[in-house]
Amino acid sequence: MKDVRIDRRLFLRGVSAVAAGAAVSSLAACGTGTSRSADSSGTAGSSKTIVVRNSGGAYGDANQKALYEPFSKETGIEVKVININYAQMLAQIEQGRPQFDLIDNSMIDFVKFAKAGATEQLDYDRLKNAKNTGIPQNLLATHAIGKNYWGSVMAYRTDAFGGRKPGSWADFWDTGALSGNRALQHVDADIPELEFALLADGVPLDKLYPLDLDRAFRVLDQVKGSIKKYWDTGALPGVLLGRREVDASSVWHGRLDDLIKQGQPLAYQFQGARRQSNGWAVPKGTNNLDAAYQLIDFSLRPEVQAHFAEVYPMAPVVPAAYEKLSEEVSANLLGSPKNLATGFDADVEWWVANDDEVTKRWQEWARV
Amino acid sequence: MAAPVLAPAEPAVATAPGSGPGGLRRRLSGRRTRFGLLNATPVVVYLLVLFIYPIFSTLLLSVEGEDGGFTLHWYADALQGTNLDILLATLRISAETSLLSLVIGFLLAYWITRLRPLWAGLVMLVVVVPHFISALVRTYGWIILLGDHGLVNEALVGLHVPGAPFQLLYNEIGVVIGTTSVMLPYTVLLLYAVMRGVDRGLIAAAASLGAGRLVTFRRVYLPLVAPGLVNASVLCFILCLGYYVTPALMGGPKQTMVAALIEEQVMKNNQWNGASAHGVILLLLTFAGLLLLQLFKKAGEARRNRGAA
Structure with a gap:
């Protein structure tokens, strides 16, 4: 009870902070709304502003530093940021006056947005850096465009398994030869990791979808006894691996970088990585299209x-970017030409269509 | 959670023995009573809006079919298959927790009553302070303490305890350790208050009449603190029923508790009806716990009266 109360308090504090933030940015948005209309009728847009929604945190900071600031410097357009969630965005768009001009979100949410008719169809003629630059076709959707890959990969302790490295999900599943505890992601954190089970069972990378649910759960049964914890927060796999609670786990790529830099004996295995992407979509109702x-x-x-x-x-997601990166940085990125070949893209359309059913089944499977 | 449930019930019980409808009307017509009722209006409105209304809408939701209309489908669903397992696991974990925190709380509270006030205050602080630490930090703390390579297991392995290391996390043991540590302040504070009230003279009297330490404890001390024990265990049990954070952090999927299931149904599956049914079942279980408390008290009083006669 104490727990719950503290959490509720924290939650309320968070809510009020978000509400305050939203209020500030809505004021700001109102301000830009008026200045925007003044601009369009007046001089060239030297004091223009665009409001971008992103998920905040370290990702938001990185965007500020590597994207918004250089953009403002070059174009003179100021970038303002708000952090609101999916339901709030949808509600604002449906009311016809979104506070934001551009959405930075996961491609899987953009499928839902497009289904709800909340986003504009993209005009690829206005995106010269997207045309014929080798961005994979599945990231060039009608209502959204990919921007950065992220994903789930395998991670393991390099001092476990007597020096052997798990080279694939089949090795992860082989708890006889590579004995030790495992961890997989909980359904509360993201879409469940059924693809890894199918890969372990020998399904080729390009034949995964539509997922064979019966087969996937049957294969998951084989590893269930060795799974110590289904992690539900992104930081947990690092702790479990670092404390030797488990020897191998799935993990959101990037979450172990700091631990590896500190010298912990951990490593990623990119074979069979499940990629997802963040991207852009334009909400209906913005008057800041340009x-x-x-x-x-x-x-x-x-x-x-x-x-x-x-x-x-x-x-x-742009192949030419990798020519500008060092070998070392490139090797640790899910979209590098080498890693692109050994992983696969989560089929966001399939997942949006089947998420509810799979989630329910996963919950029941885990509890038995 | 239990306190607000009791609060509105008590005044109703208090006014009930107003002798018949005539007596009630006479009592309502008094100037002081009318003034009192006027004063109570804000509280009544407050409770109606923020307490009675949500509970009734939850009740309604729980019997509403997916296409409107009345149905008991959600209750049937909540009481079979894995949902029933979760309910039973919740009851089991709550019972284990209240038993364990009663035993540990009893020993701790007894020890504190024998300490000097300064030391007693310090020990109390040690019992209560961990609860001001955030849940996330506490999780990591528990991993460092209870993990396969944590402090406890390393110590046990170092002492060559057979069977070590034991799995103390991500199973029922982990959950019960966690919930017990959270419940401990409640039991310790409740029992401490009762134990402070025990007249040491009675113990001395028992000893002077030739009772051994065990007999004194069993025949004199235990009956004196029994009301506190009952209160503490029922409170523990009821608080545990609605528990959420610790079981999710320290248990595995088999230790899912009803509160977590409700959260899952609302946040993931958008299934408000089923969640409401679970909520109502939880509420009924809480009432059952309170009823049990009343029965225990009645039984205790009856025995005391018989003893006096």
Whole structure:
């Protein structure tokens, strides 16, 4: 009870902070609304502002540093940021007056946005850095465009398994030869990791979807006894591995970088990595389209993409960016040509269509 | 959670023995009573809006079918399959926790009553302070303490205890350790208050009449602190029923408790009806706990009266 109360208090504090933030940014947005209309009728947009939604945190800081600031410097367009969640965005768009001109979010949420008719169809003619630059086709959606890869990979202790390295999900599942505890992601954190089970069972990377649910859960059964914890926060795999509670785990790529730098005997295995992407979409109801397209296009420049990857371990989607990065940095990015071949993209359309059913089944499977 | 449930019930019970409808009307017509009722209006409105209304809307939600209409489908669903397992696990974990925190709380409270006030205050502080630390930090703390390579297991392995290291996390043991540590302040404070009230003269009298330490404890001390024990254990049990954070942090999927299930149903599955049914079941279990408390008290009083006669 004490627990719950403290958490509620923390939660309320968080809510009030967010509310205050939203209030401030809504005031700011109102301000820009008026200045925006003044601009469009008056002089050239030297004091223009664009409001971007992102998820905040370290990711938001990285964007500020590697993207928004250089963009403002070059174009004179000021970038303001708000952090609101999916439901709030949708509600604002449906009311017709979103506080934001551009959404930075995961591609899986953009599928839902497009289904709800909340986002504009993208005009690729206005994005010269997206055309014929080798961005994978599945990131060039009608209503959204990919920006940075992130994903789930395997991680293991290099001092476990008598020096052997788990080279694939099949090795992760082979708790006989590579004995030791495992951890996998809880369904509360993100879409469950059924693909890893299918890969372990020999399904090729390009034949995963539509997922064979019965087979996936059957294979998950085989490893269940060795799974010590289903992690539900991004920091937990690092702690579990660092404290030797488990010898191998799935992890959101990037979360172990600091621990590895500190010299902990941990490593990623990119074979069979599940990629997802953050991207851009334009909400219906914005009257700041030009600036929105300018920022999207700016973010897809190879040098901007490369700079972002140096600041934050999310991978460029533009292949040319990797030519500007060192071998070492590039090797630790999910979108580098080498890693691109050994991983796969989560099929966001399939997941949006099947998420509810799979979630329910996973919950029941885990409890038995 | 239990306190606000009791609060509105008590005045109703207090006014009930107003002798018949005529007596009630006479009493309501008094000037002082009318003034009193006027004063109570804000509280009544407050409770109606923020307490009675949400509870009733939860009740309604729990019997509403997916296409409107009345149904008991959600209750049937909550009381079978894995949902029933979760309910039973919740009851089991709550019972284990209240038992363990009663035993530890009893020993701790007894020890504190024998300490000097300064030391007693310090020990109390040690019992209560961990609860001001954030849940996340506490999780990591528990991993460092109870993990396979944590302090406890390293010590046990060092002492060559057979069977070590034991798995103390991500199973039921982990959850019970965690919830017990959170419950401990409640039991210790409750028992401490009762134990301070025990007249040491009675113990001395028992000893002077030739009772050994064990007999004194069993026949004199235990009956004197029994009301506190009952209160503490029922309170513990009820608080545990609605527990959420610690079981999620320190247990595995098999230690899912009802509160976590409700959260999951609302936040992940957008299933408000099923969540409401679970909420109502939890509320009924709480009432059952309180009823049990009343029965224990009645039984205790009856025995005392019989003893006096």
